[in-house]
Amino acid sequence: MSTAVAGPHATRAPGFWQSTNGKKAVMAITGAILFLFVIGHLLGNLQVFDGPARLNAYGRFLHNLGELLWIVRGVLILCVVLHIVATVQLWARNRKARPVGYKVKKSVASSYADRTMYWSGPIVLAFVIFHLLEFTAGTIHPESRFIPGDVYHNVVAGFSVWWVSAWYIFSLILLGMHLRHGIWSMFQSVGLNHPRHTPVLKQAALWIAILITAGYISIPISVLAGWVR
Template sequence: MSTTAVGLRQNPAARFWDSTNGKKAVMAVTGAILFLFVIGHLAGNLQIFEGREKLNAYGHFLHSIGEVLWIVRVILIVAVVLHITATVQLALRKKRARPVGYSRREAIASSYASRTMYWSGPIVLAFVIFHLLQFTAGYIHPESQFIEGDVYRNVVAGFQVWWVSAWYIFSLCLLGLHLRHGIWSMFQSVGFNHPKHTPQLKSAALIIAVLIVLGYISIPISVLLGIVK
């Protein structure tokens, strides 16, 4: 056995990461970080309904705290990488534990959200990258439409393109499925999994996910309907 392998076995952090419970804990913590970001980002985005000045002031504030903003970005990037890595490794570990599939697969205890967890995550990630390229970097916008610093105009101009709004709404619906299962899993991880409270907790996870999705998609829908101009 190599010295490196021995060192990894003796390293508590490496042992924790290598364990199934460790990966689940990492998924829970990083998921909580990303969930807080989703809530904060939604609160900022909804300021579009308060007018151009309000949303542009919010965008200017974010750029004025450059160092802090980059720290937050780094934390989010690390959280995303760890979250996806732990998810993929757990999925592969589960597959290796049962190399031969079920002759008849029935989703008795799992929900549609949990069964789509592994593929909805990468699609949501692709959406986030697209979203940043469009509204933050301005690469996807035509040059005549993207004006740096005018967040309100860039958002409205972007969502006036129907396929951009359609992709946004589709991705947010997948995010809702992801959140529904993730929030329920978070309740289980912290010990709120007593059979007596299971129906209420599942309903709470669904309601939270639906409210978040409705909040986000209300923006492109309002732009397409001409409510936000």
């Protein structure tokens, strides 16, 4: 049996968006913007510890931004859509890249967080939708009434339900794992890697992810423990 190439023909090469590298760069940049949002949102949320007046004033401030608020929301939605579309397309491509699987396959270098990005991502997405319905739209607000404008009341009432808090904590731990890989991976995807800086960046990614997760989780824990009421 000969395996000689019978008829190679030149084709137009995949463009930027068609290439895996281009899609990963888009994922890195959209991921970076969403990461900045996660930090900003955390700083805003932590004002819950300053009492109702402060948090509700912050809520009013955001709503009074008017068009600017919708521009920011638009950018975030665009980032989420691009991040997900690129992921889904690459995932489909990667599944096709190995039609016959291995009988035995062991991981030797990757971490649990690295390998579960395909799981942490969709679960965090489901959480974000639930979170928006609960605290922004107010359509889901178990066991209490959603009061538009009274952010502090909504937070305390929402997190007083144990399973809402549990779901929140679980999702935020997954977000932390997603960030633990994503924070350093986005630098790699846009071509920034240095033998000296990258090990530091990987350590920093771990600690930033832990700090962000701890910061967010402190809110439902404080509500459940009765420190914030």
